[in-house]
Amino acid sequence: xxxxxxxxxxxxxxxxxxxxxxxxxxxxxxxxxxxxxxxxxxxxxxxxxxxxxxxxxxxxxxxxxxxxxxxxxxxxxxxxxxxxxxxxxxxxxxxxxxxxxxxxxxxxxxxxxxxxxxxxxxxxxxxxxxxxxxxxxxxxxxxxxxxxxxxxxxxxxxxxxxxxxxxxxxxxxxxxxxxxxxxxxxxxxxxxxxxxxxxxxxxxxxxxxxxxxxxxxxxxxxxxxxxxxxxxxxxxxxxxxxxxxxxxxxxxxxxxxxxxxxxxxxxxxxxxxxxxxxxxxxxxxxx
Numbered sequence: 001x002x003x004x005x006x007x008x009x010x011x012x013x014x015x016x017x018x019x020x021x022x023x024x025x026x027x028x029x030x031x032x033x034x035x036x037x038x039x040x041x042x043x044x045x046x047x048x049x050x051x052x053x054x055x056x057x058x059x060x061x062x063x064x065x066x067x068x069x070x071x072x073x074x075x076x077x078x079x080x081x082x083x084x085x086x087x088x089x090x091x092x093x094x095x096x097x098x099x100x101x102x103x104x105x106x107x108x109x110x111x112x113x114x115x116x117x118x119x120x121x122x123x124x125x126x127x128x129x130x131x132x133x134x135x136x137x138x139x140x141x142x143x144x145x146x147x148x149x150x151x152x153x154x155x156x157x158x159x160x161x162x163x164x165x166x167x168x169x170x171x172x173x174x175x176x177x178x179x180x181x182x183x184x185x186x187x188x189x190x191x192x193x194x195x196x197x198x199x200x201x202x203x204x205x206x207x208x209x210x211x212x213x214x215x216x217x218x219x220x221x222x223x224x225x226x227x228x229x230x231x232x233x234x235x236x237x238x239x240x241x242x243x244x245x246x247x248x249x250x251x252x253x254x255x256x257x258x259x260x261x262x263x264x265x266x267x268x269x270x271x272x273x274x275x276x277x278x279x280x281x282x283x284x285x286x287x
Contacts, residue, residue: 023056024049062130069136071171075123085117085239096125096235099132102169102200106233110204115243118204119173125202126171134168141174148187156194164191169200176207176215185216189226196229203230 009029016025027049035045066073077097082088101108108125110118126136139147144164151159159165180188195201207215209231213223 021053024053026056027052065130065135066127069126069130070138071123071126071130071136072138075120076127077121077124080117080120080124085241087241088117088239089237092235092237093121096237097128099125099129099134101235102129102132102134104233105197105200106235107200107230108202108235108237109209109231110202110237110239111208112206112239113241113243114206116239116241118239121237121239122171122173122202122204126169129169135163135166136169136171137163137167138171138173139164141172141177144172144191145180145184145187148191149184152183152187156190159194165194165199167199169202170195171202171204173204175203175205176212179215180217182217182219185219185222188216189222192226192229197233201230 009032013025013028016022016028031045031048031052034040034048040048077093082090096108108122110122112118123138126138129136147162147164151162164170192201209227212227213220216223216226
């Protein structure tokens with residue numbers, strides 16, 4: 001049996017690229033060198049090559065999904081200032097970060113005054129969801145209502161492709177900052193109903209749910225219908241305290257500390273005008 005002829009490195013890389021394994025093709029020279037240095041067997045080398053392909057492919061997927069999600073950058077649980085929220089239930093948030101709530105099509109409601117970290121933590125969970133393979137859309141309520149109003153005349157069966165309906169996790173920020181009119185409140189109800197037990201929602205709000213009727217056009221019946229669906233399968237997270245942004249403002253406005261007292265000036269050294277007197281002469285007496 002004639003032994004197989006080794007293909008040139010460029011030809012191997014081209015074949016990998018043709019198969020859609022472009023990341024493996026890019027890593028081929030490096031991994032071949034590593035395999036020779038570490039004397040890897042063919043199976044171990046192939047495993048590393050495929051692992052590199054899968055890792056780079058997943059990194060690209062995550063980057064693309066983060067861009068499409070509308071999530072603000074830099075919002076992760078690892079970057080959250082837990083010293084600012086010492087009473088936050090870390091165990092609850094760590095459990096939510098596993099994204100089991102998305103798998104089970106449950107919701108999360110973040111309650112608390114402005115500036116206490118609701119948006120940061122909710123976006124952090126969105127990042128976790130993307131890394132776990134779920135699609136995510138982040139929006140503030142006003143932007144969402146603009147989209148819902150534009151689509152109001154479209155029959156529901158034709159709305160299935162809209163991202164606010166099709167995404168696995170919809171994050172709605174800033175609920176309660178202004179009251180909605182009746183049309184807006186009804187459009188919001190239609191959205192909640194369409195996603196009920198089909199996909200997850202995270203809502204951040206500065207209003208307790210008992211005050212939601214004043215947000216939704218003063219309509220208690222409609223508000224009850226919204227809450228009935230939103231809170232049926234829900235995790236409620238309370239974040240309280242003073243605004244993080246106001247704390248930073250306090251630090252900027254705080255008077256600067258007075259400068260330390262100046263050190264005492266050294267004693268002046270004698271100059272040529274006042275020569276130092278010579279030591280006195282000692283006269284030795286003779287016997």
